[in-house]
Amino acid sequence: xxxxxxxTSMDCAEGRAANLPCNHSTISGNEYVYWYRQIHxxxxxxxxxxxxxxxxxxxxxxxxTEDRKSxxxxxxxxxxxxxxxxxxxxxxxxxxxxxxxxTILTVHP
Amino acid sequence: xxxxxxxxKYLVTxxxxxxxxxxxxxxxxxxxxxxxxxxxxxxxxxxxxxNKELIINETVPNRFSPKSPDKAHLNLHINSLELGDxxxxxxxxxxxxxxxxxxxxxxxxxxxxx
Numbered sequence: 719x720x721x722x723x724x725x726t727s728m729d730c731a732e733g734r735a736a737n738l739p740c741n742h743s744t745i746s747g748n749e750y751v752y753w754y755r756q757i758h759x760x761x762x763x764x765x766x767x768x769x770x771x772x773x774x775x776x777x778x779x780x781x782x783t784e785d786r787k788s789x790x791x792x793x794x795x796x797x798x799x800x801x802x803x804x805x806x807x808x809x810x811x812x813x814x815x816x817x818x819x820x821t822i823l824t825v826h827p
Numbered sequence: 828x829x830x831x832x833x834x835x836k837y838l839v840t841x842x843x844x845x846x847x848x849x850x851x852x853x854x855x856x857x858x859x860x861x862x863x864x865x866x867x868x869x870x871x872x873x874x875x876x877x878n879k880e881l882i883i884n885e886t887v888p889n890r891f892s893p894k895s896p897d898k899a900h901l902n903l904h905i906n907s908l909e910l911g912d913x914x915x916x917x918x919x920x921x922x923x924x925x926x927x928x929x930x931x932x933x934x935x936x937x938x939x940x941x
Contacts (some may be wrong), residue, residue, distance in 0.1 A: 737916075750927055752929075754930075756870075759915065759921070759935065760935070761917050761932030761933050761934050761935055762870065762917070762919075762930075762932045763932070764929035764930065767927065767929070775829070775937060785904070789852070803868070804872075805870075810926050811925060811926055812924075812925045814872050814875065814883055815870075815930055816872065817869070817870035819869070
């Protein structure tokens with residue numbers, strides 16, 4: 719699975735959009751980009767995933783660049799409950815899910 | 828109803844003891860996993876079972892023995908516990924292993940070895 723690189727930490731004001739970047743320059747054509755988050759030592763929670771096209775669900779949007787070398791997770795209106803560690807993972811449909819260090823997102827009042 | 832449940836949530840024990848952590852999922856999934864999160868917060872996969880069959884064993888010491896009596900359960904037994912086994916252990920499940928479906932995680936079992 720391709721290695722992903724994320725900033726160690728980010729801050730965001732409550733109510734604003736949180737944009738979390740992820741670099742995956744060595745991603746292969748059959749690897750999906752997945753995002754999970756972990757809120758304070760709870761079990762990780764799936765957010766969204768995509769292959770080439772941008773994706774949106776009730777939690778977030780995923781923007782993948784045309785060359786697929788990077789992506790951005792967007793939480794449109796961050797709340798205090800969105801404070802968590804966010805993991806960006808590149809994975810094939812038959813591969814295991816391998817977590818990196820992730821980005822610690824802190825949402826401030 | 829909790830989708831993936833683990834017991835116990837907390838476990839404190841002495842070095843050298845044997846302990847088990849149980850996991851059950853009520854999602855009807857075929858695949859279950861054990862992950863370990865150490866003190867540095869790295870989440871690493873340990874095992875995966877698909878339809879009760881072991882498909883991933885990530886060079887985990889053989890003191891760790893997973894057992895899957897049926898598709899809904901994956902238990903983790905640890906023999907001769909060592910200090911380095913202290914961690915949070917997460918169970919997870921997915922509909923199938925080969926696919927793009929999400930993993931559902933339990934709340935974790937925090938093991939402390941004294």
